Amino acid sequence: MSLRTVLAAAAIALTLGACSRAGEMDYLGGIRVARSTCPAVGVPAYTGDITLFDPPQSRDASAIDVTATITNLRTTCDETSGPDVIATTTFDVVARRRDATAPRQVVLPYFVTVVRGGNVVVAKRISRVALNFAAGQDRAQTTGQGSSVIARSAATLPEDIRTQITRKRKPGEQDAAIDPMSEPGVRAAVARASFEQLIGFQLTPDQLQYNATR
Template identity: 50%
Template structure:
């Protein structure tokens, strides 16, 4: 299940939700083509068992989580470039001996809340020192978007920003309630999703524990 996306609106020098009553009614807000960065439900942690056929608490070998997600976006170039840096923190049950494990993670670009337009798989190596239960390592994901795909059509922009005077038939109608506006905003909205690349059994464990 994908996390819900908060969709910003249109660029303006006024504040989000400001209403201009001097020359008519118009809602001004800010919008950016940069994708929202999120971790899908159930993919932000991973549990490794030993033996792998058991899911008993006594068989837990390593538990790891994705945390400290930070993103930066550049929308000024030919492509909208977004980079998400994050940390993987892990804990093992047996601290004897030095050990390195490789954990797979994914980065997926999703359009409109459901359409996957790109997916990459990476790995992050976690190295435990002898005698240590905990270890961590940095990782990152990135995406490139076509600015045209992330831009609202001009007619939709006009519907949202058009000044409405008191007495107009649609003066009290929120333009965001228009199905065409909702659909256009959804189509031009993207997410960069990151999380562990889980097996079916690992995902079921996360969902049911």
């Protein structure tokens, strides 16, 4: 299962408690969870690492020049003021090089993408981070950042859908055992209101294939 699928599933799961108070036990034994309009944040599969080769056409382990990894994502989200939800994620890029003889700067591209409903890209921005290796050092680290702006109205479930999902169902009622998420209209509404902020290296097709098959 890909990270994107996992994040989408998590967003849907959070929606089930849209109108509940967080941390309380439901009288039927469930746990109430408050849904947030903030996007889920993560790194898509195969895009969290990048490998540079020298010579570039080689894929031998002995030709690995630089490797880098995105790690330690930290997100702040403002969903309390104005018509937009603003999520800002800071992350670290840690890298290692083969030849530590001379000082060197390596610039790597990364993307910040906003995905709606698990598969619809609504925004994408390409940025770059610079890693500075000092002479004699084979490791370097830097920090990157990405932000997304999502309309609060788009990330909020319609009132009728919230009511349908959170309505308390008593044992013995005809629809007590029916999962409201099994209804196509409810699933579609939840998907439309679910957003993800995805961050990863902007890889070439060859680099992506290398990550997926190594």
